[in-house]
Amino acid sequence: MITLSDYIEDYLKKLLAVAPGQYVEIQRSELAEKFQCVPSQINYVLSTRFTPERGYLVQSRRGGRGYIKVMRIDPLYQKIWEELQKQLYSAAEKEYGCEMVKLRDFLMRLYEERLISRREAEIIGSVMREDIFNGLKIGSKEKNELIKRLVSNMLKAVLQEGSM
Amino acid sequence: MITLSDYIEDYLKKLLAVAPGQYVEIQRSELAEKFQCVPSQINYVLSTRFTPERGYLVQSRRGGRGYIKVMRIDPLYQKIWEELQKQLYSAAEKEYGCEMVKLRDFLMRLYEERLISRREAEIIGSVMREDIFNGLKIGSKEKNELIKRLVSNMLKAVLQEGSM
DNA sequence: ACTGGTTTGACCTTTACTGACCTTCGTAAT
DNA sequence: ATTACGAAGGTCAGTAAAGGTCAAACCAGT
Structure with missing residues (x-):
């Protein structure tokens, strides 16, 4: 059984795989739109699947021109x-x-x-x-x-x- | 005498027989529904009939979109x-x-x-x-x-x- | 009656998902 | 410069949807 969260996780990992550098930058609402879910689900995926224990770091900025940056840790x-x-x-x-x-x-x-x-x-x-x-x-x-x-x-x- | 558990066992084995690959994935509640029994009876069947001794392994995930996977072993x-x-x-x-x-x-x-x-x-x-x-x-x-x-x-x- | 496998249900844990409300920050108008 | 607005993202509690556990009740065959 594959959940929506799994798909989102996959998508981000694929993005990371082809990204130049060890990070990707996304827009939360845009991604939510793409997967037809509420924006906070993106946070859910990030906080359950892209944790430091799993080797990831997440940074973000709010407000206009906000973004979320997902990084692989060395x-x-x-x-x-x-x-x-x-x-x-x-x-x-x-x-x-x-x-x-x-x-x-x-x-x-x-x-x-x-x-x-x-x-x-x-x-x-x-x-x-x-x-x-x-x-x-x-x-x-x-x-x-x-x-x-x-x-x-x-x-x-x-x-x-x-x-x- | 043939018990309900026997029927469930049979059913799963038939599923396995026609399954591509050495495993099948089921929903506990769905199966329970099909056999008109309480969900925990499925656990009973799995734990008494699909043991490693008999050549099977069982994996599962809880929560939304959870599942139970029954595998054959070599x-x-x-x-x-x-x-x-x-x-x-x-x-x-x-x-x-x-x-x-x-x-x-x-x-x-x-x-x-x-x-x-x-x-x-x-x-x-x-x-x-x-x-x-x-x-x-x-x-x-x-x-x-x-x-x-x-x-x-x-x-x-x-x-x-x-x-x- | 005893014994052992079967069936059940009450209660628990885990995971996914949602929505209301909050915070932050760029920028355009004043 | 100041302010106000709008456009991001963040939080958290709540709901729902699975599966797990355990002990008690329930047979069936001896």
Whole structure:
């Protein structure tokens, strides 16, 4: 099942692919018109699919001559590990812990950056699911710590192994 | 006696038989409607009849435009799956559960038979360690179940993706 | 009666989409 | 310069549309 948001995401990615430079500039209302949706849906797509975790940055300007600029973030190979740790231990401190969704987004980015293969992404991703704890009596603090360790370990394993 | 679940199972299998590709996509509520049952019965059928043991995998997405995808898996991979389950649930009953050593042996075999790459073996292996639980208050029964689920999920991920 | 598979429904989580209302900023009129 | 207007884009809460979970009730065969 493909949603409208998926189409819009696709469209933007295709634009990015052929764009000279690492960015594209669009008009929100124009795009909304093109896809026959309300303008705020564009924001929805941007905020759910073009996040930093997925390797994108969005800038915009309001008012007359306003625009939205979508950029790809550079690969930053060295920083990958740090970024992961930040992911794991930022929201983590708020007691509610690392959000699986964000983690998976980050994973997909590693895949898109070709640091890991599709299969590797799936393998690692299979651990980032709330439902692995279903029916098990485990405290949420423990759940969280476990996820962090597992993901860290797995990533460490690939990063140590070198190129795929 | 033939139950409703049997009919639903049949129906899905027939769909799969004529489907181009090794999968079918359905809407849970639609199917429930067709068979005049509650939606959750579809989950029941899927979880009891379309398991990896029987050669199937199920993926899904929630929310608007959600769907359920039922896939066939390759017989070769199915064998592997069964072996893993045997590994996980044989010694498992002896309270101390799946021995990591045995699991690692199994992993190595997968690698030697070229079903997984070296990197994949490293990733999966990084989870098969007692020390991931160090200092965490988790019952040994839970630890055990968790390891099984994690390993199963990871292998499932490989099955889904097919040959490397 | 017991047992195990089946069926159901109440409640939950996730995702997509919409619309009313708000903020920002260029620019044309004063 | 100042102001007023209009043309962007932003926010957020609400609605709807999926699918997931779990435990209780319900049979059927022994």
